[in-house]
Amino acid sequence: MNLRQLSEVLGLSQTTVSRALNGYPEVSEKTRVRVREAAERHNYRPSLRATSLATGRTMMIGHVIPLSAREEMVNIIFTDFLAGAGEIYAQNGYAMRLSVVSDADEVEIYEDMKANGVVDGVLLHAPSENDQRIPLLDSLKLPFLVHGRATGTETPYSWLDVNNRRAIQRATEHLLELGHRRIALLNGLESYDFAIRRRSGYLGALEAAWIAADTSLMRSNEMTEPFGYKAGGEMLDQPNPPTAFIASSFVMALGVRRAIEERGLIMGRDVSVVCFDDDISYLPNGSDKPIFTALKSSVRAAGRRCAELLIAKINDEMPEEQHEQWEAELVIGPSTGPAPSES
Amino acid sequence: MNLRQLSEVLGLSQTTVSRALNGYPEVSEKTRVRVREAAERHNYRPSLRATSLATGRTMMIGHVIPLSAREEMVNIIFTDFLAGAGEIYAQNGYAMRLSVVSDADEVEIYEDMKANGVVDGVLLHAPSENDQRIPLLDSLKLPFLVHGRATGTETPYSWLDVNNRRAIQRATEHLLELGHRRIALLNGLESYDFAIRRRSGYLGALEAAWIAADTSLMRSNEMTEPFGYKAGGEMLDQPNPPTAFIASSFVMALGVRRAIEERGLIMGRDVSVVCFDDDISYLPNGSDKPIFTALKSSVRAAGRRCAELLIAKINDEMPEEQHEQWEAELVIGPSTGPAPSES
DNA sequence: TTTAACAGCCAAATCGCTTTGGATAATTTT
DNA sequence: AAAATTATCCAAAGCGATTTGGCTGTTAAA
Incomplete structure (x- = not known):
């Protein structure tokens, strides 16, 4: 059932029917009700194809x-x-x-x-x-x-x-306050703006604490679990390993945790981890108590x-x-x- | 630039231009080339709104x-x-x-x-x-x-x-062959058909091994990490805990692993875990070597x-x-x- | 040479709606 | 009672493509 058919059934013009249904004032309340009822009864639904051609909007x-x-x-x-x-x-x-x-x-x-x-x-x-x-x-x-x-x-x-810069800056500051000096950053791909800002927050906090950045503690890649695992593990195996990690995503942090545990270390005691947590519904940072210290913002x-x-x-x-x-x-x-x- | 304008520029009818562009045979190769070039030059792109009204297809x-x-x-x-x-x-x-x-x-x-x-x-x-x-x-x-x-x-x-039934059946059989008798199933919501089939595979394998199903070892819920953690932990704390788990998803298995490790147990030695692995790109079951024994099928x-x-x-x-x-x-x-x- | 077939093009209808610019009848104002 | 509003409704023109049915010349068949 299209507009023409509906208007024929009602004995009205297409104009009036269209106006009645779309709430224009040039239609008496009585006909409006009549039209609405007929539309309902005949299960009329305007064709979005036609509407969008006419109006220029596609919804x-x-x-x-x-x-x-x-x-x-x-x-x-x-x-x-x-x-x-x-x-x-x-x-x-x-x-x-x-x-x-x-x-x-x-x-x-x-x-x-x-x-x-x-x-x-x-x-x-x-x-x-x-x-x-x-x-x-x-x-x-x-x-x-x-x-x-x-x-x-x-x-x-x-x-x-x-505020990605501020978030990671706070993460870094938190670790600095706990006495960490060798803090690693596992960042997302730095072709993305958010990753640039995060690095900047990290570097800013280090600089404020008069700590020189160590490029062997900075890695950037896709934010996957395996990358967290691999990069985290490699850093831990370095002669002078980090005592803390900042991971740009929860999933990466899972990888870091795996690397830590695999080496017989205990997260939170031997190695600290902070991550950015997008609060993913099916991968929450713990339901009752959090797993990781995190900067949380619901995506x-x-x-x-x-x-x-x-x-x-x-x-x-x-x-x-x-x-x-x-x-x-x-x-x-x-x-x-x-x-x-x-x- | 729309079709009419393009056809005017070319001194052709809309019909011919439309046909030329859509590869109909009623157009000479010479004009077709001419039309194509003009379309290119004027950056003509047909309105999908109009096309879909005319053809009834929306792509x-x-x-x-x-x-x-x-x-x-x-x-x-x-x-x-x-x-x-x-x-x-x-x-x-x-x-x-x-x-x-x-x-x-x-x-x-x-x-x-x-x-x-x-x-x-x-x-x-x-x-x-x-x-x-x-x-x-x-x-x-x-x-x-x-x-x-x-x-x-x-x-x-x-x-x-x-083949969800067969997959979980094989998972169960694998655990049975390893000598497990108390095997838990952490399933997805059993309002979904796939979860019903998985349960059926689990029960079928148990039955074939003459093992009675224990309802205290069967749970079903949304396939999240916290649910795996919670249900897994509760089962491990039972007087007669399972020695193996089948998890309906990788994410749930992560939760189970957390529950196992939290109790000082070692996965693969004290407690076995098999999961269904949808091969999620950013949460792979290990990049080099797998984390979990799994039934894998790329979603x-x-x-x-x-x-x-x-x-x-x-x-x-x-x-x-x-x-x-x-x-x-x-x-x-x-x-x-x-x-x-x-x- | 006539006729049939065909290649190449076009005018106009169509898709189903919105919206402009009246027209008519009812109401209000003078 | 005539004029000016106002309330309702309508015919027709759009939106921008596709597609049907014809209309010309050319070429091939008779």
């Missing part, structure tokens, strides 16, 4: 996953972030459009989305330093919101981000908020670019303790 | 996430499965449409999708026993493919599934294959319903060993 929000970033992004971020965003989208009548795309096509896909008119807005993930997608989206006049930030970008844009909540901001932007309810910076919460767990005295 | 495939299942589904399945499916979609010009929906609306959403015409097909996740969505989708004549199976459903439908590969099958179905290249059952591979790791002798 879809685009998320692009570049193939190269699959390992890191799809999993860590897309998992809970999308669940959060999806909730808000649903509440507002939107749906998500995910497209996996090879890196070479990454610029073109945004032009396509604009020209094709398949989405009303775009959520940008995991920006790098000086991310080219931002000026591109801006020039395309496609509403977008960035989850994270891109240092060095001159185009103004709206974003929501965790699902971020997804929700990003969705809200983007929808506001699409609806032109955002007069100027908005920025939201969240502070991560320091949760003390059993994985950190005083630095072992030198022996 | 989108729907995935529905019911809110209640968020914890379990979004994460475990959606993570790698979507990455795999997304790859194939991209290769074929499709994109994914994710909608998060509250349970009450779950039936209606499919009717909506059909009536609205927003997707060309649907991928059904995590079917339960006698899943009502299957007859519904069938009656709606919306092409769909089920990842998993739904026991008790009479409607014929196409599916791809792992990402399943995503890829499901996408292929569904696309074939949409394109009417599937004469009758197809079924594909995959066998999980038994990987022996250090987490299993002979049952400790009674003392």
Whole structure:
């Protein structure tokens, strides 16, 4: 049943039926009720295809996953972030459009989305330093919101981000206060802006404590369990091993723990570990008591908020670019303790 | 630039331009080249909105996430499965449409999708026993493919599934061969069909070995790390604890391991653990050597294959319903060993 | 040489909705 | 009672593609 058929059944014009259903005032309350009832009775649902051609809106929000970033992004971020965003989208009548795309096509896909008119807005993930997608989206006049930030970008844009620098700085300070001097950083890929900021927080705290950074204690890679295990193990096997680790993700910290335990050491006594915890629903940092000392910030909540901001932007309810910076919460767990005295 | 403008520029009719670009034969090779070049030059891209209204196809495939299942589904399945499916979609010009929906609306959403015409097909996740969505989708004549199976459903439908029964049966047999007699099962939610099949495999193996099932050794819940930890710990604290565990997911097995180690026991010596391993990219069961003895089957590969099958179905290249059952591979790791002798 | 077949192109209808610009009747204002 | 509003409703023009049914010349068959 389409609009024409419904209007014929009712003996009304398509205009009136359309207006009645969409709540326009040029329709008497009596007919509106009559139309609503008929629509209900005949199970009429407007074709979104036609509506979007007529209105230019698709009620879809685009998320692009570049193939190269699959390992890191799809999993860590897309998992809970999308669940959060999806909730808000649903509440507002939107749906998500995910497209996996090879890196070479990454610029073109945004032009396509604009020209094709398949989405009303775009959520940008995991920006790098000086991310080219931002000026591109801006020039395309496609509403977008960035989850994270891109240092060095001159185009103004709206974003929501965790204060990554401050978070890791606090993690480092916490370890310094416990007397640690050899603190390792297992970071995410430093092509991403968040990882750059985290390193900067780490280096800042060390510098403030007059400790020279040791490059043998700094590694950066995809945030997987095996990388945490491997890099952590190698550092522990060094002649002058670290007494503490900062891991950029919970999953990496699991790997570090495995390396520690495999060497007969005890986490929290012999070696301390702090991690950044995105508060992943099915991999929580302990349900009752935490496993790791961590800087915690819910990526699902971020997804929700990003969705809200983007929808506001699409609806032109955002007069100027908005920025939201969240502070991560320091949760003390059993994985950190005083630095072992030198022996 | 739209079709009309392009055709005006070329001095051709819209019909001819459309046909030239879409490879129809009623166009001379000379004009086709001319049209292609002009399209390229003017950066013409057909509006998907208009195309889909005209053709009735949207080049989108729907995935529905019911809110209640968020914890379990979004994460475990959606993570790698979507990455795999997304790859194939991209290769074929499709994109994914994710909608998060509250349970009450779950039936209606499919009717909506059909009536609205927003997707060309649907991928059904995590079917339960006698899943009502299957007859519904069938009656709606919306092409769909089920990842998993739904026991008790009479409607014929196409599916791809792992042989869950056989997998867990083999896991159980492996432990029995090692001499274990008290084997615990930590299963996923048994409202899902896969969990029912796994339990059935477990019970079947026990029965074949003339061992009575002990309900104090069977638990079922969301497949999270904390649940594995909690249930595993409680069982170990029982007067007559199990000597081996079967965990329905890798993440749960991590929880079990934590419970084991916390009690000063050694996994693989004092207590054995086998798990089902979906081969999650960022949480692999060890990169070089496995952590757990496991039944392994890549959920990402399943995503890829499901996408292929569904696309074939949409394109009417599937004469009758197809079924594909995959066998999980038994990987022996250090987490299993002979049952400790009674003392 | 006539006729049939075909290659190449086009005008116009179609998909199903929204929205503009009236038209008509009822109501209010003068 | 006439004029000006206002409340309701409608016809038709869009959105931008695809596709049906024809209309011309050319070429091949009779």
